[in-house]
Amino acid sequence: MMVHILSAASELFSPYVMAVIFGSAVFGLFIGAIPGLTATMATALLVPITFYMDPVPAVAAMVTASAMAMFAGDIPSALLRMPGTPASAAYTDDAFALTKKGMAHVSLGICLLTSAIGGIFGALVLSAFAPPLASLALKFSSFEYFWLCLLGLTTSAFIMQGSPIKGIISLSLGLFVSTIGIDPVSGVPRFTFGAPSLIGGVSLVPVMIGVFAVAEILRFYAHRNPKLALEQVELKGVFTGQGRILWRERKAIAQGNVLGTLIGIVPGAGADIAAWISYSVAKKFSRKPEEYGRGSEEGLAAAGAANNAAVSGAYIPALVFGIPGDAITAIVIGVLFMKGVNPGPTIFLNNPSTVYGIFMAFLVANLLMIPLGWVAIRCGRVILKARLSILMPIILVFCMVGSFAVDNTVAAVGVALAFGVIGYFMEEAGIPIAPFVLGIVLGPLVEQNFLTSMMKSGGSFVAFFDRPIAAGLALVTIMIWLSPLLAFWRRRKLVDQA
Amino acid sequence: MVKFHDRHLGVVMVVLGAAITGLAMVLPGPITGAHIAYGPGFFPSLLGVATMLAGLALAIRGPQADTDSDASDAEAKGRPRFVAPLLVLGSMLAYVYLSDTVGFLPISLVILVVLLMVGGMRFVSALLLSLATSITIYLLFSKVLMVPLPRGLLQPWAIWL
Structure with missing residues (x-):
């Protein structure tokens, strides 16, 4: 084993691979910091470049770019209230609220350091526990997947501040959007209205660009509200006082590390869901839940660690079983296959130095994140000082090119436009966007796992509670459903007593 | 912006939910011979009904003080530009x-x-x-x-x- 670790190290620390990692880091920070361009897209755009590389530098490039983009997504979250990547959406309101209080440096410092901590934690878990942990995930059947998806959706609808009714509306509409296109079970096209570009379903990146970036641009031009302008604060002392904050929020960070890694391990659930679930769990157990959405450092720390931990954790099922944990690892698996390295149990026997190279690339990337992320935050001051009336047209062009780049069709720009309008009106009506987006992402998984489970059980609902893990997930989900009713009932009782 | 009244929003959602349910109903039924009683329209019609019910609840309940905390923001914004x-x-x-x-x-x-x-x-x-x-x-x-x-x-x- 030692031989493989040493040979992996000598390959990874060669000047060429280090240069690749550095270049990917800068690229990832740039893509991640631009709203509408996601960590997934950064990885996808690297594919043609990594085509000419050996497996270790190729995967190292994608690992670095995705981790950096995941952190950099927090920069426009804090400065513009636009999540740079969907995984930053869970705590965008908190990061921006801190900026409004003149604490942008604090919120970005938390994001940077917890991102690095989460990424390193996930990488350590990946290196140490990959085989046993993945064997646990392997035991998951469609019943567990169904409840896990439902749990994610439920939390997203219920954690939003304001009314759960609007959360349910948002979730239902998002799930509905996910059913557009060919139904994979029956092969029947649903809600395509004869449009050929809708047959394959609504693709995710233009939807994200639409609801998160185009809607924000429309809002800017509709209101020209001085409150929407950038808060002019000094961005100095990113690391000042961070030691104290990190120590104070150590429980939240630990929770984010563990939950983020675990959710990353679960196939189908990635950084976005990890951030949401970790944020909502932190809120549920917080002593100051009222701060959430208004600048909670605790929520920021938990979710900031969780999304980067999930990026690392997602590689466990990807490498050990060849099952992608999220979209990013799906791309990585494809690239490894192109290079003749087959992810799966045999990769540890056939290409051990590749595996150890990947493990070490994670550690290097997440350590490199601290100095490079600091530079990115300092450059973020340029964004902070720029006027939105100048920035918005440029962002609009970026949104259009970014949508177009997904599959090189202008139809994607049309999708971004449509969802920009939808996102704008939802926001005006006070409907939260996040459950909508999560519904679109998880819709196919919920539906297919439900149908698969029903086929297995022969139409019996009892089977959904038969297996211990499924029953546990079901219990948590149903308790969250009942929580507003319980709160309502308790309030009634108090009113009656008064 | 004239803040969308929650009651109006509720009515819109009831109509939208009904439309989704209606469109889902006309999708073909379960494939004969498949071991499953749910066709492609099952999940969408469930979502349509959920949207309708949530819309109904919103229309009956009307605006709530605590959920419209940014109503004053909306006032300050004034009329939207077109x-x-x-x-x-x-x-x-x-x-x-x-x-x-x-x-x-x-x-x-x-x-x-x-x-x-x-x-x-x-x-x-x-x-x-x-x-x-x-x-x-x-x-x-x-x-x-x-x-x-x-x-x-x-x-x-x-x-x-």
């Missing part, structure tokens, strides 16, 4: 329908100049900034990221692009 957001929508539509024939560089240049001038910039500065931005984005995506941005009208000079 021309500027329509220009954004128009820009995107123009991109969808014209970018292939006109090409990325010209259309991005026009969109940027118009929107920058809406933002209060003078024509010459807007033109210079738009030129610089368009060319940078073009080089980044077309040359570095290999995205085939359309050349359009500039096709005769393709060798220089």
Whole structure:
């Protein structure tokens, strides 16, 4: 084993691979910091470049770019209230609220350091526990997947501040959007209205660009509200006082590390869901839940660690079983296959130095994140000082090119436009966007796992509670459903007593 | 912005939910011979009903003080502008329908100049900034990221692009 670790190290620390990692880091920070361009897209755009590389530098490039983009997504979250990547959406309101209080440096410092901590934690878990942990995930059947998806959706609808009714509306509409296109079970096209570009379903990146970036641009031009302008604060002392904050929020960070890694391990659930679930769990157990959405450092720390931990954790099922944990690892698996390295149990026997190279690339990337992320935050001051009336047209062009780049069709720009309008009106009506987006992402998984489970059980609902893990997930989900009713009932009782 | 009244929103959602349910109902039923009682319309009709019920609850309940905490924000915003957001929508539509024939560089240049001038910039500065931005984005995506941005009208000079 030692031989493989040493040979992996000598390959990874060669000047060429280090240069690749550095270049990917800068690229990832740039893509991640631009709203509408996601960590997934950064990885996808690297594919043609990594085509000419050996497996270790190729995967190292994608690992670095995705981790950096995941952190950099927090920069426009804090400065513009636009999540740079969907995984930053869970705590965008908190990061921006801190900026409004003149604490942008604090919120970005938390994001940077917890991102690095989460990424390193996930990488350590990946290196140490990959085989046993993945064997646990392997035991998951469609019943567990169904409840896990439902749990994610439920939390997203219920954690939003304001009314759960609007959360349910948002979730239902998002799930509905996910059913557009060919139904994979029956092969029947649903809600395509004869449009050929809708047959394959609504693709995710233009939807994200639409609801998160185009809607924000429309809002800017509709209101020209001085409150929407950038808060002019000094961005100095990113690391000042961070030691104290990190120590104070150590429980939240630990929770984010563990939950983020675990959710990353679960196939189908990635950084976005990890951030949401970790944020909502932190809120549920917080002593100051009222701060959430208004600048909670605790929520920021938990979710900031969780999304980067999930990026690392997602590689466990990807490498050990060849099952992608999220979209990013799906791309990585494809690239490894192109290079003749087959992810799966045999990769540890056939290409051990590749595996150890990947493990070490994670550690290097997440350590490199601290100095490079600091530079990115300092450059973020340029964004902070720029006027939105100048920035918005440029962002609009970026949104259009970014949508177009997904599959090189202008139809994607049309999708971004449509969802920009939808996102704008939802926001005006006070409907939260996040459950909508999560519904679109998880819709196919919920539906297919439900149908698969029903086929297995022969139409019996009892089977959904038969297996211990499924029953546990079901219990948590149903308790969250009942929580507003319980709160309502308790309030009634108090009113009656008064 | 005239804040959407929650009751009106509820009614809209009931109608939307009913429409989704109706469209889902006309989808074909379960495949005969499949071991399953649910067709492609099952899940969407469930969502339609959920939307209807939530809309109904919203319409009956009406606005709540605690959920409309940013109502004062809405007051402060005043009436929304219409021309500027329509220009954004128009820009995107123009991109969808014209970018292939006109090409990325010209259309991005026009969109940027118009929107920058809406933002209060003078024509010459807007033109210079738009030129610089368009060319940078073009080089980044077309040359570095290999995205085939359309050349359009500039096709005769393709060798220089």
